[in-house]
Amino acid sequence: MRNAPSCSKIQSQLWDYAAQRLNEQETYQIALHLPTCEACQHAATEYEQLLIGVAQLRTTSLPASQSHWEGLRSQILSAPPRKKRSWSPRLTLFATASFATAFGAILLTVKLQTPRPLEVAFVPNITQNTTGIHKKTKPDSTAWITPKLERGKPLIAATDKPKSNFKLTNALYKTGKRTQIRKPVLTLVHNPMPKFENDGRTVVAVKFAVDGEMPLAQTRQVYHQGVSKTEYESLSAQRYIMGGVPSPSLISQSDDDKELRPW
Amino acid sequence: MQAPYEAIMVRTETDIVARCQQGDLEAFEVLYTLHGQQVYRYAYHILGQREDADDIKQETFLRAWQGIGGFRRDASVQTWLLKICANLCRDRLRSWDRRKVQYDSELATNHCQHTMTENDPAVQVERSHTTELILQTLKGLPTTLREAFLLHEVEGHDYDIMASILGCSRASAKLRVFRARQAMRERVHSQLKER
Numbered sequence: 001m002r003n004a005p006s007c008s009k010i011q012s013q014l015w016d017y018a019a020q021r022l023n024e025q026e027t028y029q030i031a032l033h034l035p036t037c038e039a040c041q042h043a044a045t046e047y048e049q050l051l052i053g054v055a056q057l058r059t060t061s062l063p064a065s066q067s068h069w070e071g072l073r074s075q076i077l078s079a080p081p082r083k084k085r086s087w088s089p090r091l092t093l094f095a096t097a098s099f100a101t102a103f104g105a106i107l108l109t110v111k112l113q114t115p116r117p118l119e120v121a122f123v124p125n126i127t128q129n130t131t132g133i134h135k136k137t138k139p140d141s142t143a144w145i146t147p148k149l150e151r152g153k154p155l156i157a158a159t160d161k162p163k164s165n166f167k168l169t170n171a172l173y174k175t176g177k178r179t180q181i182r183k184p185v186l187t188l189v190h191n192p193m194p195k196f197e198n199d200g201r202t203v204v205a206v207k208f209a210v211d212g213e214m215p216l217a218q219t220r221q222v223y224h225q226g227v228s229k230t231e232y233e234s235l236s237a238q239r240y241i242m243g244g245v246p247s248p249s250l251i252s253q254s255d256d257d258k259e260l261r262p263w
Numbered sequence: 264m265q266a267p268y269e270a271i272m273v274r275t276e277t278d279i280v281a282r283c284q285q286g287d288l289e290a291f292e293v294l295y296t297l298h299g300q301q302v303y304r305y306a307y308h309i310l311g312q313r314e315d316a317d318d319i320k321q322e323t324f325l326r327a328w329q330g331i332g333g334f335r336r337d338a339s340v341q342t343w344l345l346k347i348c349a350n351l352c353r354d355r356l357r358s359w360d361r362r363k364v365q366y367d368s369e370l371a372t373n374h375c376q377h378t379m380t381e382n383d384p385a386v387q388v389e390r391s392h393t394t395e396l397i398l399q400t401l402k403g404l405p406t407t408l409r410e411a412f413l414l415h416e417v418e419g420h421d422y423d424i425m426a427s428i429l430g431c432s433r434a435s436a437k438l439r440v441f442r443a444r445q446a447m448r449e450r451v452h453s454q455l456k457e458r
Contacts, residue, residue, distance in 0.1 A: 015444045046452045047444075053397040053451075054416050057308075060394075065303045067317040069295050073288065075321065076328050 006033065010040050018047040276340055283331045291331070295324055298341050301418070302348045308413050309352040311402060319355060323348040338427050345418075346428045349410060356406055393451075400450040404443060411439035412447065 010033050016022050017030045034041050282290035302323050307316035326347050334343060401409055410429055414420045415436075420428070425436040 012441065043448070046448050049393065049455075050397065050444075050448055050451055053393040056394045057397065057417050058419075062304055062307050063313045065300070065317055065320060066313070067303075067321045069292050069299075072295060072321050072324050073292070075325055076288065076291075079325065079329070 007037060007040055010034075010037070011043050014040065014044050014047045015051070018044060018051050277336065280331065280334060280336065280340060283328070284334070291324075291328055294327070294340060294344075298344050299324070301341065302344055305345060305348055305413065305418065306352055308401075308417065309349075309406075309409065310355060315355060319348060319351050322351055326351070338424075342420075342424050342427050345414075345420075346430070349428055352410075353406065396451050396454055397447070400447055400454070403450065404446055408439055408443035408446060411436060412443035415440045416444075 010030055013022060013026060013030060017027060020027075022030070030040075030044075034044060279290045279293050283294065299320060303316050303320045306319035306323075307313065310316055310319065323344060327344055330347075334340075338346075401412065404412065407429075411425065414425045414428060415422070422433045422436045422440070425440075426433045429436060429439075431439075
């Protein structure tokens with residue numbers, strides 16, 4: 001009875017069988033199988049015929065080569081010494097452009113990382129939290145800041161406890177046509193910020209980055225634990241100019257804040 | 264005058280290569296004499312034209328001379344030369360493909376002229392037809408299978424050397440040979456039946 005896997009294995013060895021390249025055991029197995037299987041027998045005959053033709057390819061002489069050592073020798077002697085593979089002009093141009101871009105990027109990074117003198121530090125208005133999840137917090141220790149949040153600009157506030165917790169409770173994000181409310185991550189940027197004297201206390205300006213980018217300034221509320229409402233209100237009327245002229249946009253932003261105040 | 268290769272015949276291949284690496288052209292002539300015919304035969308079977316095979320042979324040895332300084336001896340010189348030759352042949356075939364040059368039938372014709380070694384005319388004709396058919400079929404195979412078939416079946420290289428020449432794994436070389444054999448068998452016998 002014909003066993004298909006056996007046949008396929010046998011057929012894969014038939015060429016070597018015909019060429020007498022198999023060992024004794026393999027040869028014996030095939031020799032046993034062939035009389036029982038017509039297909040393998042037929043394939044073996046075809047391989048044998050093919051091998052005869054291939055053997056002739058091996059033994060027959062080719063048309064004589066017309067190339068000679070002398071020709072090669074003269075070629076070798078006349079050929080310039082092979083240069084090490086050099087970059088093509090296009091590749092060189094590409095490499096130069098890449099290097100210039102990388103260098104520019106490094107310069108830009110260094111420039112961005114260098115602390116710039118702040119033109120205006122804005123001390124935002126402080127409002128009492130009356131709504132939302134923070135109702136339970138103590139009024140004296142809880143204050144809401146309704147700062148001017150601008151996309152791509154860090155928030156600057158003032159506090160005497162720069163290491164206290166700050167939370168941005170929610171903010172509106174606009175992604176394409178959709179607007180989402182979510183709680184962003186507020187990161188305190190620990191670069192040295194100017195200090196101010198306020199009623200005999202040292203107030204430190206703090207700088208936040210919100211998710212690396214500012215959300216839309218709609219329901220912006222920064223929850224600050226540790227500075228009382230009164231203290232902040234005393235600061236809220238002031239604008240601290242730090243090494244520059246106040247920007248007109250920042251001067252007018254208190255009006256915006258009134259509209260956006262949650263109460 | 265004594266041929267240079269006779270004088271150096273006793274030296275091993277390593278010595279010859281070492282001398283070539285020092286810029287000894289006479290030693291390189293030995294390599295040319297020893298391996299030139301095999302390189303030519305391979306190129307001839309792949310390309311099917313004497314002029315091109317000659318051209319490839321010279322180019323192979325020119326490249327070999329220029330690159331012999333970097334020859335690391337992790338393969339034999341013959342394998343290294345055939346590798347250069349195989350790459351050049353592939354480049355040539357690709358340039359033909361671009362220019363739509365047809366594989367020449369000169370190979371089959373020439374072979375048929377050289378295969379008349381049998382006394383019986385009937386056998387001569389039969390074998391001549393078979394050889395012609397094999398060459399025609401070989402010509403119709405994809406280059407990868409043709410290379411594998413020639414290196415293994417005609418040149419008699421084992422799978423490891425083939426893999427080194429063709430720049431593939433041993434398993435891949437084995438598979439190519441297997442596929443080439445199958446394709447050859449199917450094509451040759453379907454054409455024999457047609458006749």
